[in-house]
Amino acid sequence: MLLEYYAAALATATIFATVLGALVLDTRRRIGVSAELHRQTFREARGRHAALLAAKSQIGELGRAVEHTLMRVEAFERRSISTLERISTDIDHLGSRLNSDDFFSTPLQEIKAGEQRINELLTTVDSRARDSLAEVSALHARISEASNAYAQVQSEFVEATNAAIAALDPESRIELAERRLHGSLDQIRQYLLSPQEPDPQELQRELLASIGDLRSLAAQPQDCADTTQAASRRAKGSQGGPLDATSARMVAEIEALFRLSGQISPRAVLPPSGDWALDAQSLAHLVELIQETAPRRVLEFGSGTSTVWLGYLLERTGGHLTALEHNRDYFEQTRKxxxxxxxxxxxxxxxxxxxxxxxxxxxxKWYDMTDVDMSAPYDLVLVDGPPKSTGTFARMPAIYSVEQSLARQAVVALDDCDRPDEQEILRRWADDFPDFSRVDTRGSRLGVLRRSATRNAG
Incomplete structure (x- = not known):
């Protein structure tokens, strides 16, 4: 019986211990949950405290901003009151001036004083102008006296010069007349090359006077025989050729320059003619060819003075020029x-x-024509290159190189036909191309072949 009692007590104690352990575990769990809740609540409290501090700081800043704004409003009110006080004072002052008698008189007095000063200045200017006119009149009188004196000296100089010329022997007079003719030619060259042109009528009078010097040598019977003998001696001497041939060339060159002077209106100084370039007679001949044929497309072998003239002439007629140059220096010069x-x-x-x-x-040797447009026919071909220094018959290939690109009525002009090589070249061209016929050179160095459309068609 006692054993059963102990067994029952032990079972009861075991149950009680189990229940007590379960209660302890549950209590510990509840304490853990409660602690976590306390910690979370503490963290939230700290966050709210920080937010409260930030809000307090913002409220402080807003308070300071409000104070600053109020200070600015007070300053503006003070300035407004001061401005209104000044306006009131000005209105009072203006009212007092309107009530005074000198309100309008004072400005009028100032205006009258200004008018008086202006009148004084005008009087001074008028006086100085009269003095200047008097000085100009005096200067004009002095200039007239100086001009009269210069005219008198010039007249005496001309008389003395004519007397000295008359005293010269016939040969010296011929040489003097030739020098004057050369001087006239140089003046006309400068006239054509300079943008600032002198009076062409004055140049023409000088030219006629210089030619008249030559003619006057034969107009005096007493000197006619001596003059003829002197001219013959100069023709046989080592200096210069026959007077008539020299004079004829000069006169022809001058006439060509006069014909050229009205053909174009240059926009800059023209490059010189003659020497390596086309001379005046050849340029005049070329101008006549352009005017007669009105070419649309022109091809030029070589470049220089003729390139510029052709450019101006074709610009007026609506044509185009293609110029080939083998020398780099001449190419750059022509391009300039x-x-x-x-x-x-x-x-x-x-x-x-x-x-x-x-x-x-x-x-x-011939131009590399890889870049030359040979698709359409050329109406005019001017052969002024390459120079003779590049070889014998240097210009012979010209017409053969463009044979398939010549128009039905093409014109081929060869420069320097006063030389044997070019004369032979022109002869061979005429023989190899029977549809071309030679044209009168008109006294120039250009040799011209013109294609006949009828022959070409046949």
């Missing part, structure tokens, strides 16, 4: 001239080196 005369839209200038090519049945 075209740019200064504003002719780059009319002239296509190409730098084409000379290379050995098969022209016909022979190998010869």
């Amino acid at each position: 001239h075209l740019r200064s005369h504003n002719l780059e839209h009319v002239v296509t200038l190409l730098h084409c080196r000379l290379s050995v090519q098969q022209i016909g049945e022979t190998d010869q």
